[in-house]
Amino acid sequence: MIHFALVQLSKKHTEIFGTFIEIIIFNKWKLTIYYDKDADPYTFLNYYNRLFDIQLNIIPSSNLENNKNKHDYFIFTTSGDSPDIPEFFKRKEISHRCIYVNHQASFYLPFMKKNIQVSPVINIKDDSNNKKICSCIVPFYRQYNKIHSDHKSKNLAIIGAIRPHQKDKDLSLLLDLLKIPNLKLNIYIFMRKMDWKIISNRNKFLINHPNIRFFPGLSTDKMIEKLKEVKFILPLSQKDGWFYWQRLTGTIPLSINLNIPLIIDKKLAKIYNIENCGLIYENKITEILKSIMTITEEEYYKLIENIITFKKNQAQINRKNFIDLCMAK
DSSP states (O other), X not given: OOEXXXXXXXXXXXXXXXXXXXXXXXXXXXXXXXXXXXXXXTOSHHHHHHHTTSOOOEEOGGGTGGGTTSOSEEEESOGGGGGGSOGGGGSGGGGGGEEEEESBGGGOOTTOOEEXXXXXXXXXXXXXXXXXXXXXXXXXXXXXXXXOSOTTOOEEEEESOOOTTSSSBOHHHHHHHHTSTTOOOEEEEEEOHHHHHHHHHHSGGGXXXXXXXXXXXXXXXXXXXXXXXXXXXXXXXXXXXXHHHTBOOTHHHHHHHTTOOEEEEHHHHHHTTOTTSEEEESSOGGGGHHHHHHOOHHHHHHHHHHHHHHHHHHHHHHHHHHHHHHHOO
């Protein structure tokens, strides 16, 4: 039996584990996860235990090097952990057994022969001195088929930090909504306390705004449960910012995996082939405010049906890409 190791050496990105867990379970392979789960208050692994109805074998990452001969393949779930990867796994003779998940092209290093790009916008530049193998596996999985969101809800959700110095999220998209007189929508904001403190200090009117509901530092389980109250999720992608050319916005797979329709920019939706999985705007969310407010129950649940169909097709693509990558020499 093939034995995989999923390796996470930092406290981040466990949200992508669901895709690999689903593929490995589907093929009846064996899985061990190396991760210091108890040190991460935002881990997805407790959620995945319940979602896949299994008890994941999770052991501390300090055991990785001692167990290097127990596994056929090692998946390092973020190539950004490269400084902490033991030197043994960087050796050329083991490179065919090591797979590196790239969240940004800049994290790629020459010893990474086999690579997974979690977004089609991530492109690793050619290296004439090394033969690298790349495959795009966006972290979608089909396991969750329930109706998670609420058609009757008047709540929209924003997930993750909005940092002024970064070129990923566009705060003006939110501000345009909040300027509408007598807005009938609530904005649920999920981010860490420190991130909210920074953004709200720079934009004082966000504090105690009647249309904002802030949920600071929720665990993944509690956040997912709270998301049952929302109607749409907003990535707030900055036009032609980082999400369009160098990194994945985790909001997209989270929304799709939970069957919650998106409110998303047309160009970004096209990149991920999810134009029929939400409501699309060209420049500002306010362009489609009427559609947000008046979408019928039939139209809304058609979006969810589209999401489930999309995930089914994407799961097949992911499995093929994953197996091809493992088998590549």
